[in-house]
Ligand SMILES: *Cc1c(COP(=O)(O)O)cnc(C)c1O
């Protein structure tokens with residue numbers, strides 16, 4: 182269904198935009214007919230059925246809350262075995278009381294990012310519609326996920342479009358090794374995104390970017406698992422990095438549906454965090470007052486801003502490559518989510534992102550740079566007094582630490598030249614939480630001396 186104009190389409194159709202108004206589409210359910218569970222504890226019965234792949238999946242064990250396909254069509258590679266971890270170390274950094282900060286590690290998905298939640302859902306829909314090829318444009322993680330689902334399930338051939346030069350080696354190595362047809366475009370992500378939409382329309386290739394509404398259905402389950410880990414008690418805040426704004430949009434839809442179905446009695450507040458170098462949502466929502474306005478969003482405001490970007494030839498630029506996006510495809514749905522969740526938007530610098538990332542990593546699991554924007558954003562909101570130190574906060578860590586080791590190693594290096602080359606060029610001047618390696622000659626006595634000195 183089109184949230185803007187109300188036009189409806191059949192679930193079997195392959196569409197990423199409304200024919201009537203051109204807007205994004207939503208998956209809508211006839212809940213009266215589908216009879217969803219009346220209590221979230223219903224889902225606990227599936228914990229004892231982990232031998233069944235669909236109930237082992239962290240997405241499909243919530244099938245009753247995204248019931249657009251029958252059980253026979255569901256696709257899984259074992260996604261969604263992720264972890265919500267209380268992190269008192271990061272809480273102290275953020276300025277929250279002990280026990281008040283939880284980190285949701287979505288990097289523990291099979292391809293190393295939250296994208297697998299949505300990919301299992303998109304593949305399920307693609308299978309329903311009989312597609313044989315799937316494509317995406319990607320800053321890296323969507324392509325890694327698409328390539329993995331193609332290789333594991335053999336349901337479709339993967340075609341991925343990447344901008345030149347920006348993708349991290351960890352992510353590129355996945356797409357290449359899993360055998361995806363990889364097309365490197367001279368341009369950035371926004372360019373690749375525009376081209377892949379044209380190519381899939383012209384060649385009838387199934388598009389799995391988050392303009393695909395079924396992807397967002399899968400991403401709703403990140404919030405279901407957060408609730409599950411918190412004994413079904415909604416936290417006060419969900420904090421998430423904002424790139425193409427698929428996650429934030431999906432979270433808003435998840436909470437709206439849970440609330441409407443009477444499965445939660447309170448909707449958490451949502452904070453979406455941009456990087457300073459890719460801050461379209463911040464600019465439009467927090468500075469220019471863009472609002473959902475019952476679906477009548479001010480499109481002129483958006484068009485004017487994009488024209489300004491073009492006139493200034495401003496390209497997105499941040500160390501957090503997964504959110505290095507200036508034209509977020511889910512902008513309007515995200516603004517709706519912000520309304521549903523009484524949300525706020527902030528932006529954080531690359532310096533703050535890497536410092537926050539170091540603090541997360543010091544807690545043991547780690548994350549990639551874009552993910553740490555959530556922690557840096559939570560810290561900013563505590564400092565502003567928007568989040569109270571007593572409130573319960575969940576930061577979503579979207580991708581695995583090993584996705585992008587370049588930034589991590591540069592942050593901790595003792596080689597000033599290397600630091601300047603990778604980070605200095607981005608305005609990062611210091612590494613307050615660096616854990617420097619100790620250089621020692623190959624000599625037992627000196628090694629022992631060094632150990633004594635540093636312990
Ligand atoms: C895709 C991605 C994001 C951005 O998520 P959106 O849903 O596009 O806003 C953030 N972090 C990581 C690691 C990602 O892969």
Ligand SMILES: [Zn+2]
Nearest residue numbers: 183186199202
């Ligand atoms: Zn429409």
